[in-house]
Amino acid sequence: xxxxxxxxxxxxxxxxxxxxxxxxxxxxxxxxxxxxxxxxxxxxxxxxxxxxxxxxxxxxxxxxxxxxxxxxxxxxxxxxxxxxxxxxxxxxxxxxxxxxxxxxxxxxxxxxxxxxxxxxxxxxxxxxxxxxxxxxxxx
Numbered sequence: 001x002x003x004x005x006x007x008x009x010x011x012x013x014x015x016x017x018x019x020x021x022x023x024x025x026x027x028x029x030x031x032x033x034x035x036x037x038x039x040x041x042x043x044x045x046x047x048x049x050x051x052x053x054x055x056x057x058x059x060x061x062x063x064x065x066x067x068x069x070x071x072x073x074x075x076x077x078x079x080x081x082x083x084x085x086x087x088x089x090x091x092x093x094x095x096x097x098x099x100x101x102x103x104x105x106x107x108x109x110x111x112x113x114x115x116x117x118x119x120x121x122x123x124x125x126x127x128x129x130x131x132x133x134x135x136x137x138x139x
Contacts (some may be wrong), residue, residue, distance in 0.1 A: 003120040016089055017076045024073025030098055031066035034058070034105050057111045061101060096127060 072088035075081045081089060088094075100119055102108045 017079045019091040020072045020076030020081070020089040022076075022091050023088050024069045024076055026091070026094045026098065027069025027072060029041050029069075030102070030105075031062050031069060034062045034065075055111060058107075060103060061105060087099070092130075094125075096130075 038113060071082065071085060072094075074126060075085065100123060104111055104115060109115065
């Protein structure tokens, strides 16, 4: 994820439909990975999902990422963004977003109001540092 973020930081800033497909795939892959541990496979039985093991915020974030992934993928394939969704054409956005929430979504850290506030407080300044700091490397 970090390599993809840095690689995307040195590419064009313009949102396009190819990067929307990449963003959609990244979001769908992440949401599938976050949902996978909750499917318990029993010997010779069909997999069963155990949603009671997930915190409601994890479910909300997982399905939000899943929804963004579907919208981004469909937008890239149709070559048309819905209103206010052009940000899904920026792969930088998806990589940065995944890096921020991945440890929390994989239960390495627990969701808390402090962590949510820290993400909100530091996300924009860090994004601006990456954006403007690596601007000389972009064409």
